[in-house]
Amino acid sequence: MTKNELLNAKLKQYLIEYFKDLGVKSPEINLEKPALSEHGDITSNSSLKYAKELGKNPFVIANGAIDYLKAKEIAEIADVKFAAPGYINFYLNSKYVEDILRDVIALGNKYGNNDLFKGEKWVIEHTSPNPNKAMHLGHLRNNLIGMSITRLLEFCGAEVVCDSVDNNRGIAIAKLMWGFLVHMKKNDRAQTSVEYWHSHREEWYNPDDINQLPDVFVTNCYVMGATDFKNDSSVEKIVRDIVVKWENNDILIRELWAHVLKYSYEGINRTLNRVGNRWDKTWHEHEHYQKGKEYVELGLTSSIFTRLEDGAILTNLTDYNLPDTILLKKDGTSLYITQDIALTAMKKELYKANKLVWVIGPEQSMAMKQLFAVCEQLGVGKLNDFTHVSYGYVGLKTDTGFKKMSSRDGTVVLIDDVIDNAKNKILEGPLKDRNVDEAIELAEKLSLAAVKFSLLKVERTQDVAFDVEKATEMQGDTGVYILYTYARINSILRKASLAGFAIEPQAVDTANDIVKKLALFGVVVIRSVESFSAHHIAQFLLQLCSDFNSWYNREIILDGSMDQPHKLAAAKAVSQVIKNGLVLLGIDVVEKM
RNA sequence: GCACCCAUAGUUCAAUGGAUAGAACACCAGCCUUCUAAGCUGGUUAUGUAGGUUCGAUUCCUACUGGGUGUACCA
Numbered sequence: 001m002t003k004n005e006l007l008n009a010k011l012k013q014y015l016i017e018y019f020k021d022l023g024v025k026s027p028e029i030n031l032e033k034p035a036l037s038e039h040g041d042i043t044s045n046s047s048l049k050y051a052k053e054l055g056k057n058p059f060v061i062a063n064g065a066i067d068y069l070k071a072k073e074i075a076e077i078a079d080v081k082f083a084a085p086g087y088i089n090f091y092l093n094s095k096y097v098e099d100i101l102r103d104v105i106a107l108g109n110k111y112g113n114n115d116l117f118k119g120e121k122w123v124i125e126h127t128s129p130n131p132n133k134a135m136h137l138g139h140l141r142n143n144l145i146g147m148s149i150t151r152l153l154e155f156c157g158a159e160v161v162c163d164s165v166d167n168n169r170g171i172a173i174a175k176l177m178w179g180f181l182v183h184m185k186k187n188d189r190a191q192t193s194v195e196y197w198h199s200h201r202e203e204w205y206n207p208d209d210i211n212q213l214p215d216v217f218v219t220n221c222y223v224m225g226a227t228d229f230k231n232d233s234s235v236e237k238i239v240r241d242i243v244v245k246w247e248n249n250d251i252l253i254r255e256l257w258a259h260v261l262k263y264s265y266e267g268i269n270r271t272l273n274r275v276g277n278r279w280d281k282t283w284h285e286h287e288h289y290q291k292g293k294e295y296v297e298l299g300l301t302s303s304i305f306t307r308l309e310d311g312a313i314l315t316n317l318t319d320y321n322l323p324d325t326i327l328l329k330k331d332g333t334s335l336y337i338t339q340d341i342a343l344t345a346m347k348k349e350l351y352k353a354n355k356l357v358w359v360i361g362p363e364q365s366m367a368m369k370q371l372f373a374v375c376e377q378l379g380v381g382k383l384n385d386f387t388h389v390s391y392g393y394v395g396l397k398t399d400t401g402f403k404k405m406s407s408r409d410g411t412v413v414l415i416d417d418v419i420d421n422a423k424n425k426i427l428e429g430p431l432k433d434r435n436v437d438e439a440i441e442l443a444e445k446l447s448l449a450a451v452k453f454s455l456l457k458v459e460r461t462q463d464v465a466f467d468v469e470k471a472t473e474m475q476g477d478t479g480v481y482i483l484y485t486y487a488r489i490n491s492i493l494r495k496a497s498l499a500g501f502a503i504e505p506q507a508v509d510t511a512n513d514i515v516k517k518l519a520l521f522g523v524v525v526i527r528s529v530e531s532f533s534a535h536h537i538a539q540f541l542l543q544l545c546s547d548f549n550s551w552y553n554r555e556i557i558l559d560g561s562m563d564q565p566h567k568l569a570a571a572k573a574v575s576q577v578i579k580n581g582l583v584l585l586g587i588d589v590v591e592k593m
Numbered sequence: 594g595c596a597c598c599c600a601u602a603g604u605u606c607a608a609u610g611g612a613u614a615g616a617a618c619a620c621c622a623g624c625c626u627u628c629u630a631a632g633c634u635g636g637u638u639a640u641g642u643a644g645g646u647u648c649g650a651u652u653c654c655u656a657c658u659g660g661g662u663g664u665a666c667c668a
Contacts, residue, residue: 052647323664323665362599365662458605462599462606526609553633
């Protein structure tokens with residue numbers, strides 16, 4: 001435990017004792033940071049909370065508590081004061097500030113962590129892209145949420161597995177295969193047939209030939225294939241035939257399938273590596289799509305489910321107050337939920353996990369509830385083991401307001417396009433006179449920080465109006481602002497190191513407000529992990545940087561004064577906390593910019 | 594129709610039931626002979642409507658208005 005945590009625990013303990021003596025059975029004390037510094041450093045509203053239960057005036061209760069606490073003579077407390085109507089406000093001294101700095105510097109990368117989830121194993125399913133479409137900003141938000149939750153849970157002691165589902169079969173993939181076969185021929189001599197393709201592969205383009213990224217190439221194939229499918233009934237027949245042949249393990253079809261999917265995976269992995277994705281396992285649909293049927297049969301024999309007249313199988317979810325859903329089609333084929341039941345069981349079995357999380361958009365909310373209920377009915381797991389982490393839409397900010405992205409309107413914004421856009425702006429703007437290689441590397445990091453931060457700073461369930469121009473601007477509440485502050489501190493520390501200046505926390509009165517903020521980082525981490533929303537971290541970093549920059553402009557750090565070692569320690573601690581926060585957000589720091 | 598999600602400044606976003614609702618962008622006025630001006634300082638602007646619970650409500654409950662999503666054999 002840090003000294004700050006020890007102090008909080010001590011204060012809490014004393015207050016619990018006090019309220020128990022007054023007659024509260026099991027008092028719950030919360031200590032908060034007051035909004036205004038004149039209200040002290042820590043405050044408690046417990047006197048207000050228990051005034052009614054005790055039948056006493058909060059003024060009397062609070063002042064009693066203050067006398068009780070003063071008698072304990074706690075070293076870090078400079079004063080305890082009453083504030084109307086019943087607050088107890090603690091004022092901390094500079095010894096406390098020194099303690100915080102020593103904590104941060106001693107713990108380094110571990111500062112802010114905890115054991116909240118120690119011994120627990122979590123599985124986070126996130127970012128399951130369609131193989132037939134390039135990923136857009138919605139996928140990016142999913143990825144950033146999934147990965148930030150992963151890091152937060154690990155920071156809080158959990159063991160975490162990340163996985164994803166690859167929906168690599170079915171009619172959509174068949175359309176993609178058709179689109180490739182008919183529209184990516186180098187010339188008309190080539191016949192549009194799988195047999196011909198198989199023996200004349202060089203007559204088809206690959207993405208490099210036409211200078212397209214693999215995911216864009218795949219999207220184009222799919223869009224053209226889907227259009228043909230819709231407009232031409234003979235194509236529809238062929239595409240459906242491809243599905244049947246695939247199911248029957250037709251060798252040539254399977255080769256074409258593997259060929260186009262190779263491009264898909266290249267595209268997906270390229271983008272996801274760029275943004276820092278991690279998957280420990282990917283579940284490929286073709287490997288498990290038949291397995292769910294056994295579970296449905298099981299539920300049928302134990303009368304959990306019912307068979308309809310036409311042969312389809314239906315849930316019974318009245319106990320869960322949910323609408324029923326079909327688990328197996330009348331022709332005996334499976335649906336998404338059928339496969340998800342099997343997947344959930346396989347995950348439980350493979351990982352021996354306590355908690356399963358699905359990071360999936362809000363439109364799947366009911367389907368998720370149904371899945372969880374059915375899994376509980378089948379004994380796969382308990383409702384409490386399952387969590388759907390939903391998130392708001394990423395739309396575009398337009399002149400007329402928020403607008404959902406739509407592929408039909410051509411308003412889908414691809415992840416790589418946004419990052420590249422930001423990168424080019426930086427290269428043409430602030431970095432235009434720099435050494436080229438260095439500038440490109442820096443611009444990549446800054447643009448990633450800008451785009452990631454613009455999504456991560458928003459509370460998870462809120463819709464985000466993504467402004468392509470604003471997200472690539474580098475001023476104000478942005479990731480670049482955080483990185484700039486970090487680099488700025490680094491520059492000072494570098495200078496101090498070259499000059500051999502001492503870095504040493506002291507009990508003095510400078511930069512105290514900033515240092516006291518550092519003590520709250522651990523609380524912010526807990527708030528983030530409990531709400532599955534990293535935006536608390538992002539907002540905290542913005543405030544911290546703002547505080548630091550104000551101090552920086554007010555006071556010179558390397559002033560050669562008696563306080564200089566302490567100031568340097570404060571600067572170092574701030575940079576450490578910025579770094580720890582950014583690591584949780586998945587943003588790389590830059591040492592210099 | 595029913596269910597779920599959302600509503601804060603001109604705009605984009607904050608605010609574990611707490612004290613005077615915070616930032617940023619934009620606009621205006623200032624600050625580089627001093628550690629990185631991608632920065633700092635100052636100025637104008639907001640809780641959709643009506644009730645309820647509470648010592649206290651942007652936060653919880655109810656109704657309404659407005660926007661979004663979903664609603665069984667698609668993926």
